[in-house]
Amino acid sequence: MKIHILISLSxxxxxxxxxxxxxxNRDCSCKDVSYEICHTPPASQEQHVGSLEECIQTCDLFxxxxxxxxLLYFGESSMDENCKLISDSxxxxxxxxxxxxGQPLRDAYGDCMQGFASDECSLIGCTSGxxxxxxxDACGLYAQxxxxxxxxxxxxxxxIPDYRTCLSLCTSQQQSNPFTYVVxxxxxxxxxxxxxGLRSCLITAVPYGMTLSQVEHCxxxxxxxxxKPPTPVCSVLTGRCVECETNTDxxxxxKPICNTNANxxxxxxxxxxxxxxxxxxxxxGDCVECLDDSDCSDPIKPICDAxxxxxxxxxxxxADCNTEDYCQCTITEHSTDECSAGKCTSGCRNVxxxxxxxxxxxxxxxxxxECVQSGGSKMTKLTIVTPAxxxxxxxxx
Numbered sequence: 001m002k003i004h005i006l007i008s009l010s011x012x013x014x015x016x017x018x019x020x021x022x023x024x025n026r027d028c029s030c031k032d033v034s035y036e037i038c039h040t041p042p043a044s045q046e047q048h049v050g051s052l053e054e055c056i057q058t059c060d061l062f063x064x065x066x067x068x069x070x071l072l073y074f075g076e077s078s079m080d081e082n083c084k085l086i087s088d089s090x091x092x093x094x095x096x097x098x099x100x101x102g103q104p105l106r107d108a109y110g111d112c113m114q115g116f117a118s119d120e121c122s123l124i125g126c127t128s129g130x131x132x133x134x135x136x137d138a139c140g141l142y143a144q145x146x147x148x149x150x151x152x153x154x155x156x157x158x159x160i161p162d163y164r165t166c167l168s169l170c171t172s173q174q175q176s177n178p179f180t181y182v183v184x185x186x187x188x189x190x191x192x193x194x195x196x197g198l199r200s201c202l203i204t205a206v207p208y209g210m211t212l213s214q215v216e217h218c219x220x221x222x223x224x225x226x227x228k229p230p231t232p233v234c235s236v237l238t239g240r241c242v243e244c245e246t247n248t249d250x251x252x253x254x255k256p257i258c259n260t261n262a263n264x265x266x267x268x269x270x271x272x273x274x275x276x277x278x279x280x281x282x283x284x285g286d287c288v289e290c291l292d293d294s295d296c297s298d299p300i301k302p303i304c305d306a307x308x309x310x311x312x313x314x315x316x317x318x319a320d321c322n323t324e325d326y327c328q329c330t331i332t333e334h335s336t337d338e339c340s341a342g343k344c345t346s347g348c349r350n351v352x353x354x355x356x357x358x359x360x361x362x363x364x365x366x367x368x369x370e371c372v373q374s375g376g377s378k379m380t381k382l383t384i385v386t387p388a389x390x391x392x393x394x395x396x397x
Contacts, residue, residue: 028197029239035101036099038146045067052073056071060209102199125174142214142219144204148201156192163184179193220240221234246260274287289309347369352365
């Protein structure tokens with residue numbers, strides 16, 4: 001009898017997940033995705049080569065006139081044609097057609113990993129974030145296929161309708177089980193949770209135009225010792241050799257800042273920041289007026305607008321304040337409705353507005369934003385108007 005698995009999202013899960021990945025277990029990074037039972041399309045060319053480099057050179061030659069979209073290299077095996085060139089379909093189609101897909105559950109920082117087969121993260125347990133691998137980078141389509149998972153499975157569930165449900169099922173069990181890797185068989189609807197990502201692969205898939213040095217970069221690393229200049233750092237997130245992950249990796253004096261999006265060292269653009277844009281945005285490297293309120297020293301403009309990154313007054317009109325406050329102008333204005341700079345101050349707003357006195361008695365707002373009982377009045381504004389022609393209504397003698 002088949003077991004039907006129902007994942008209930010109403011269950012409360014702890015924000016702390018017990019299991020962590022390990023680069024030596026190959027269950028930490030974007031390069032650790034695996035494919036198995038893939039349909040090999042008809043090849044436009046088949047040759048026996050002595051190395052992957054030779055197969056890449058062959059693809060470069062035939063690809064120059066449209067006869068190689070990608071190659072499949074079967075290793076230095078005894079098979080007659082271990083280098084197959086595919087020209088009538090894209091590499092994405094080959095990978096999408098693989099029946100079995102596997103991936104890590106979390107990255108090295110504990111964030112959930114994107115579902116490679118569904119482009120979505122687990123439905124649960126991902127409050128700390130979702131790590132999306134960039135399929136548009138140079139290594140996005142590089143892959144190893146016909147990967148046999150090593151070791152014993154942790155738990156097998158059947159009748160799992162889709163990949164995301166399988167991903168969510170294994171993620172939900174991380175608190176009480178040592179699971180860090182998931183494998184889903186799309187045809188059998190079988191979901192297997194594993195305590196590691198150890199596997200052996202038979203085929204290397206390389207898109208046309210990728211060089212051997214790029215392949216070696218994409219093939220990843222386990223530690224910094226696996227990497228060489230100019231990319232001496234093994235990234236804990238991608239499992240690939242990069243120039244830097246933090247500023248401490250940038251030792252060149254002219255390029256002390258690590259661009260964490262591109263993992264390259266760059267010049268410090270912030271060293272030239274002066275007033276009125278004296279603050280440096282550490283993400284963009286731009287000189288801005290402020291990042292938070294502490295950067296705003298002008299008492300007239302004490303609030304930092306986080307979007308525009310400029311200092312602004314607390315208010316310019318009553319509507320900018322809470323309902324129990326009004327905007328008190330810090331700069332004398334001729335208009336009573338708006339001002340160029342003000343601060344929110346406790347008090348009623350418009351003359352005559354109904355309000356409640358602290359004693360619970362209803363009253364009305366006077367001209368100095370005090371709530372008083374009806375009947376009292378106070379002159380707060382005197383307007384003198386000069387009629388056209390400059391005459392003040394004097395009668396002729």
